[in-house]
Structure formats: structure tokens, C-alpha cells
Amino acid sequence: MDDTFLAPTPDNSDRFLRKRDEIVTAAAAQIARRGLKGLTLVGVAQMVGLNTTSITYYFKRKELLASAAMEDALARFAAILSPEAAPKADPRAYLGAALARNSAYCAAIRRGEAAPLTILSDMRALDEPDRTRLIAAYFRLVAQVATRFGPAADPDQKARNIARAQLFCDMLHWSRSWLELYAEADFPRVEARLRDLLSHGFARPGAPWTPEVFPVDPEGPEPVAISADTYLRIATRLINERGYRGASVERIVAQLQVSKGSFYHHLSGKDDLVTACFDRSYSRVTATQHRAIALQGDQWHRLTSALASLLEVQFAGHLPLLRDTAMLALPPDIRPHVTRRSDRLARRFAGMISDGIAEGSVRAVDPTIAAQCLMGMVNSAADMAPRVSRWPSRAAAIRDYAGPLAYGFFD
Structure with a gap:
């Protein structure tokens, strides 16, 4: 049966x-x-x-x-x-x-x-x-x-x-x-x-793909001693791999080979840890956006530099950004805070697109819709990390992954 x-x-x-x-x-x-x-x-x-x-x-x-x-x-x-x-x-x-x-x-x-x-x-x-x-x-x-x-x-x-x-x-x-x-x-x-x-796409005709890829954050090697940062790293990976429910306290402590007592010594609970994971991930995106905005050049260059730098993090796979889709499964008391932060990132991308349209470096598109698509692209790139070896370099993989949204799916 x-x-x-x-x-x-x-x-x-x-x-x-x-x-x-x-x-x-x-x-x-x-x-x-x-x-x-x-x-x-x-x-x-x-x-x-x-x-x-x-x-x-x-x-x-x-x-x-x-x-x-x-x-x-x-x-x-x-x-x-x-x-x-x-x-x-x-x-x-x-x-x-x-x-x-x-x-x-x-x-x-x-x-x-x-x-x-x-x-x-x-x-x-x-x-x-x-x-x-x-x-x-x-x-x-x-x-x-x-x-x-x-x-x-x-x-x-x-x-x-x-x-x-x-x-x-x-x-x-x-x-x-x-x-x-x-x-x-x-x-x-x-x-x-x-x-x-x-x-x-959102590129104006003839726009070159010459992004300036910069490090999103100075991560360096993982810390040797168990700390709150250690739990953030492990939880981020588990949430990306197994979703909110799958990233249980039991799985987190099992990966670190520590006791639950150690977990609760550093953190008050799983929901606080998950919120901290989202905050950290969104802070990394925010810092990337601000650094790109400060670059010399037009908005097209700034926008593609931000996207290429974020995709570099996703494709490297060392410490990818937390999947936005994970927030769809969050408990009702956590979801509003996480959603607000995600919306702010999308609005910042929309602002960069709007400024690019005004100066003529970006094709006239709906900035809000385009910004949400950019967020979706960065989010989905985590699944591409195992496939990047098919390309001659990560730079080539980034160009081919970002290209359909930048230049159109039929370029």
C-alpha cells in the first residue's frame, strides 16, 4: 500500500x-x-x-x-x-x-x-x-x-x-x-x-559590460573560536540549503559539534539568530550599493558594478548572501522586519535605475519592477555556484548570468 x-x-x-x-x-x-x-x-x-x-x-x-x-x-x-x-x-x-x-x-x-x-x-x-x-x-x-x-x-x-x-x-x-x-x-x-x-534589458543600446568588481566585505578566514559570528555563518548556509524550518538548532549545533548550551550561551533563540542572519546579509548588500554609488562614472557603471560584486559573492560560495525567498517561510512576527529591509534594498536599486534613466545611461524601464528583478537575480545566483566551473572564469559566468536581465534574454 x-x-x-x-x-x-x-x-x-x-x-x-x-x-x-x-x-x-x-x-x-x-x-x-x-x-x-x-x-x-x-x-x-x-x-x-x-x-x-x-x-x-x-x-x-x-x-x-x-x-x-x-x-x-x-x-x-x-x-x-x-x-x-x-x-x-x-x-x-x-x-x-x-x-x-x-x-x-x-x-x-x-x-x-x-x-x-x-x-x-x-x-x-x-x-x-x-x-x-x-x-x-x-x-x-x-x-x-x-x-x-x-x-x-x-x-x-x-x-x-x-x-x-x-x-x-x-x-x-x-x-x-x-x-x-x-x-x-x-x-x-x-x-x-x-x-x-x-x-x-535595462541597458541602453551599445552599453559596454565593464563592471568594477570589488569585495563586498573583508570576510577573511572563518574564526577558529566559537562565537556569535560562527553561528551566523553556519545558520546562513543551512537556511540557504534547507530553508527556515530545515535550519534547526539541532542541525546547527551538530555541524559545529557543540552542545545546545553553547548555542544558547551566544544566542537567545533560533528566531533571533535568523533575524540576525537576514540583517547581516542585507547590511552586506547595503554596503555594496553605497560603495557602488560612490564610484566614478554613470549610473549604468555603478549599477552593473554593484550587481557583479554581489554575484561574485554568490558564485564564490564561501559565504553567500541569505536567500530572500527564505523570508516567505518566516513566522509572522519576524517577516515584517525582514520584508521592510528587503524593500529598502529594492528601492535603492530602483533609485539608481531612475537616476540612470534621467541621465540617459539606462534604458527607460519601470524602475520598481526592474529593481525587484535585480533582487531576484542576486537571490537565485546562489544556486549557480556549483555550475560556475562550466565557464572559463567567474567573470564570464557573471556576465552570462547578469546579461539576460541587462541586455535582454534574446541578446
């Missing part, structure tokens, strides 16, 4: 599957609001009008329900991307159709007609083997999308197509966060502006 749910009998299979789908949708909504940690069988039971015992008839354990909800979300996201649909469509037509499907689905979520997809960011927190299985399925989807951005005549072109596909998938996923800032009536305009940005 399948361990996920009890097999229905022939006379009740349709009703069984309908109720199961209703339970999965309710679980997805609960995870979107409260994160994977906030998923409870009691809460889901109340949402679908059942008792907890009845829920276990469909899913024996909460972990199985969480996995089913995320697998369903991934299938819905794959339908938006539809890499197998309309195989003869050229890359431009494909991108436009995927953006339209994404906009329509976000509107359906807003109206309560579709399950939310923000739970994708919590796949890393699942238990094995579901964690590895679903992450592998996501990257297979990325590989399928890569085929829609043109033929891969050689390994270099294949690597570039993979980079474009991952950037596109991650930006679509991230868009469901910042689209909350817009009314549903504005979605058509947002879709049009986003399509223009991804088609043509």
Missing part, C-alpha cells in the same frame, strides 16, 4: 480524490501564510471541515501532506512554464506566453481560485527522500525550460541557456512576492513592463 495515503475503493475513488485535493490546497494555503513550520493537521482539518483523525485517513503524517502540497505546487508551476507546450514557438513567443500564464495564475490566487505557489521555497526543508526528489524535479524543469531559449550548439551555449532558464524560473517564482504590492487591475501593465524588461 502506498505510504502517502490509503487507497480508495472503486465506489468512492472520485470523492476520495476530490477531498484529497481539497486537503492539499488547504495545506498549500497554510504553508504560504505561516511557512512549513506552521503547517498543522488540526489547522488543515478545520479549513476543510474534517477532524484530525479524518485527515490521517488521507495522509498518515504531516510530513507526507507537506510533501504532497509542494509536489502539487511544483506541478502547477510547471504548467505555467509549460516547456512542452507549443514546441514550435520561438523564444520570444514562449517568454511572453509564460509571463501571461504567470500573471493569470497570480490573479487567480488573488481571487482565491487557485492554490498559492510560494511554498516552493520550502522544498529544501522537507525530509529525505522527498527533499532530494523534488529539488531534482525542479532542476529538471529548469533544464526543460532551457531548451526553449534556443538550440545548444555547444557546451558554452548550453550553459548560457541553463543560466537563462534558471534566472527566468526564479524570477517568476519571486514575482509572486512583489506582485502583492499591486492591485489585480494593474497586472496587465505589470506584465507588459516585465515582458519589455526581459526582452530588451
Whole structure:
């Protein structure tokens, strides 16, 4: 018998599957609001009008329900991307159709007609083997999308197509966060502006790619003695690898081979540690933005220098920036603080873009939408670190990863 749910009998299979789908949708909504940690069988039971015992008839354990909800979300996201649909469509037509499907689905979520997809960011927190299985399925989807951005005549072109596909998938996923800032009536305009940005980039014609890459921070070697900084480093890596829920106190102390007593000697609790991780990561981005703003040259040079320097940190993999997508799973009492800081970084990028448009060094784009895409690009770059060896240098990988957003996906 399948361990996920009890097999229905022939006379009740349709009703069984309908109720199961209703339970999965309710679980997805609960995870979107409260994160994977906030998923409870009691809460889901109340949402679908059942008792907890009845829920276990469909899913024996909460972990199985969480996995089913995320697998369903991934299938819905794959339908938006539809890499197998309309195989003869050229890359431009494909991108436009995927953006339209994404906009329509976000509107359906807003109206309560579709399950939310923000739970994708919590796949890393699942238990094995579901964690590895679903992450592998996501990257297979990325590989399928890569085929829609043109033929891969050689390994270099294949690597570039993979980079474009991952950037596109991650930006679509991230868009469901910042689209909350817009009314549903504005979605058509947002879709049009986003399509223009991804088609043509924010570079003016002929703008050279000559960023000044500078160190984001003087990290140096990791400290030998256990300190609060040590916990920040380990927690950042774990959150990026396993999400908020997966970065448990138990995993943190296990990696450091210390006791829980040592953890609580340096920190008051996990939520304070996670908040400190976000604050540190955002402070690094803030310092990078300010240093870039102080550079000589025009706003195009300053903006590309900031982005290239941040991507260098992500691709190096020594101490990457914390994933913004991790904040989607934060508890309600932490999320507002983290969201405000993220929005400030996006607004600073928007200001640089606006100044560049005014001086003529940046193409006229929607600064707010472009800034959110830049944030999404920096965020998603952490997943590219294992693939950077496919390029002759990190500088080449940075150019190919940032290039689609800077110059357009069809450059």
C-alpha cells in the first residue's frame, strides 16, 4: 500500500480524490501564510471541515501532506512554464506566453481560485527522500525550460541557456512576492513592463559590460573560536540549503559539534539568530550599493558594478548572501522586519535605475519592477555556484548570468 495515503475503493475513488485535493490546497494555503513550520493537521482539518483523525485517513503524517502540497505546487508551476507546450514557438513567443500564464495564475490566487505557489521555497526543508526528489524535479524543469531559449550548439551555449532558464524560473517564482504590492487591475501593465524588461534589458543600446568588481566585505578566514559570528555563518548556509524550518538548532549545533548550551550561551533563540542572519546579509548588500554609488562614472557603471560584486559573492560560495525567498517561510512576527529591509534594498536599486534613466545611461524601464528583478537575480545566483566551473572564469559566468536581465534574454 502506498505510504502517502490509503487507497480508495472503486465506489468512492472520485470523492476520495476530490477531498484529497481539497486537503492539499488547504495545506498549500497554510504553508504560504505561516511557512512549513506552521503547517498543522488540526489547522488543515478545520479549513476543510474534517477532524484530525479524518485527515490521517488521507495522509498518515504531516510530513507526507507537506510533501504532497509542494509536489502539487511544483506541478502547477510547471504548467505555467509549460516547456512542452507549443514546441514550435520561438523564444520570444514562449517568454511572453509564460509571463501571461504567470500573471493569470497570480490573479487567480488573488481571487482565491487557485492554490498559492510560494511554498516552493520550502522544498529544501522537507525530509529525505522527498527533499532530494523534488529539488531534482525542479532542476529538471529548469533544464526543460532551457531548451526553449534556443538550440545548444555547444557546451558554452548550453550553459548560457541553463543560466537563462534558471534566472527566468526564479524570477517568476519571486514575482509572486512583489506582485502583492499591486492591485489585480494593474497586472496587465505589470506584465507588459516585465515582458519589455526581459526582452530588451535595462541597458541602453551599445552599453559596454565593464563592471568594477570589488569585495563586498573583508570576510577573511572563518574564526577558529566559537562565537556569535560562527553561528551566523553556519545558520546562513543551512537556511540557504534547507530553508527556515530545515535550519534547526539541532542541525546547527551538530555541524559545529557543540552542545545546545553553547548555542544558547551566544544566542537567545533560533528566531533571533535568523533575524540576525537576514540583517547581516542585507547590511552586506547595503554596503555594496553605497560603495557602488560612490564610484566614478554613470549610473549604468555603478549599477552593473554593484550587481557583479554581489554575484561574485554568490558564485564564490564561501559565504553567500541569505536567500530572500527564505523570508516567505518566516513566522509572522519576524517577516515584517525582514520584508521592510528587503524593500529598502529594492528601492535603492530602483533609485539608481531612475537616476540612470534621467541621465540617459539606462534604458527607460519601470524602475520598481526592474529593481525587484535585480533582487531576484542576486537571490537565485546562489544556486549557480556549483555550475560556475562550466565557464572559463567567474567573470564570464557573471556576465552570462547578469546579461539576460541587462541586455535582454534574446541578446
